Amino acid sequence: MPLRLPPLPALRFFEAAGRHQSFKLAAAELNVTPSAVSHGIVGLEETLGVELFVREPRGISLTATGADYLSYVSEAFSLIAIGTQRLPNHRANRPIALSCAPTFASRWLLPRLQHFKARWPNANVTVDTSHRQVGFPVDGFDFAIRLSRAPVAGAAWTRLFGEQLVPVCSPAYLESLRDEHGAPSWKKATLIHVNAESEDWQTWLEATGTEKLDPDDGLRVDTIQLAFEAASMGLGVALGRKPLVDRDLESGALVEAAFDTIDSAGAYWLVSAENGERRPELLGFRQWILAEAEQFSCDDASADIHTPQ
Template identity: 80%
Template sequence: MPLRLPPLPALRLFEAAGRHQSFKLAAAELHVTPSAVSHSIVGLEEALGVQLFVREPRGISLTATGADYLSYVSEAFSLIAIGTQRLPNHRANRPIALSCAPTFASRWLLPRLANFRAHWPNVNVSVDTSHRQVGFPVDGFDFAVRMSRSPVAGAAWTRLFGERLVPVCSPAYLENLRDAHGHLDLQRATLIHVNAASEDWQAWLDATGAHDIETADGLRVDTIQLAFEAASMSLGVALGRRPLVDSDLASGSLVEARAETIASDTAYWLVSAENAERRPELLDFRRWLVSEAEQFDAQSEAA
């Protein structure tokens, strides 16, 4: 007797919504409307006879039943994805798929990819910088680079390098911050905040004891790259993240607004999918990326 399964399209929407804890983010990931996600999950709940989500004005959350069911659904999709990838000759020439933040991609990864291509000219790499949580192996990614204080259970994590935080701004803006005696007054500065950053101005202020600087106001952007660009346009002072900001400091487009530099609690980590051990080109890419990071970290510490 064949197994009776719920509608598979609805399960796919449920998995994404449960992983993101958001109908909107699930819709963006799967290229449908939030309304379509909501209606499909209502239909799934009716078919199963259980409530999977709690709907509140501030958002959604999984019920205990929904969280339990999600673990089975996620595992089922993972098994399908792994089985498909292990088929003979399945997409043998597909690119290595990497998810990472836009600033990491533009300032660190892309300048080094020519080196990888020189050694492995027949291996292609696909870089995704969208703001979304990656599910291994359901989303088809081989690797992700993430900021974290420590490894997360359930995946293979390799530390790449950390950051050092220092205030930066344009040379012209720095001069405008000086008082009549030439002293720098950071209290007069417009602080540029990065909404998605796990560590921002408050971390630097707490570490340096500069509690007299107001952090509530200022300019807010969604990427580190935008923060650096805004600072170079004299829109305020950004929290520079060395070594990613080092090229701007070397060129003179940005200068240190204060000399106090603190070590970030978080670091960049390479997260590998389970099947990374099964494809030789994935092993080569991981070894190459970790080696590049180790050299880069050593050079940054020596500088």
């Protein structure tokens, strides 16, 4: 007797909603309406005779039964995706799909991508900078680059390099902060905050012991890129994040407003499926980006040794 399976479209809705803990985000990922996701999951619950989600005014959460069922459904979709990818000649020439943050892509990845193209001229690369969670291998991505304090279960994580935090501003703005002794007066400074960043001014102020500053005052923006642009326009002092701010420091658009550079608790990681496919160009991409990261770390260490303080 053949196995009786629930409706596969409803299972897809359930997997995405369970992973995102949101009908809205699941709908955006699957290119359907939140109502379609909600109705599909209601139908699935009726078919199974169980409640998969707790629905509250502030959002949804998985029930204990739903969380247990999600682990089986996610594994099933992953096995289907991996099996499909390993079919002979399946999309043999498809692009290498990479997900990463937009500022990292524009300031670190893209300037180096020509080195990969020189080694693999026939390999195409797709870079996705949308702010969404990636599920391996279901979502079709080969790699992601993430800033995280530690690896997360469910994927293979390889550390690339760390991040350093240092205050930066325009040269003219730094001059405007100087007191009668020529030293920057932090009391005059407008702090530029990035709303989405967990490590912001509070982290730097506590680590350096800088006092008499309210870490909540100042200008707020929603991306690192906007923070750097605002600082270069003389609107205040941003918390520079190396390596993302390196280009502005090298060009002179921004300067370090203090010598106190601290290590971030997070690092950049290359993430991929634990049992992903082994296409030659994917192995080549992994080897290339790890070599670039190692070279960057060595160059950065040398610069720190020779930079006068």
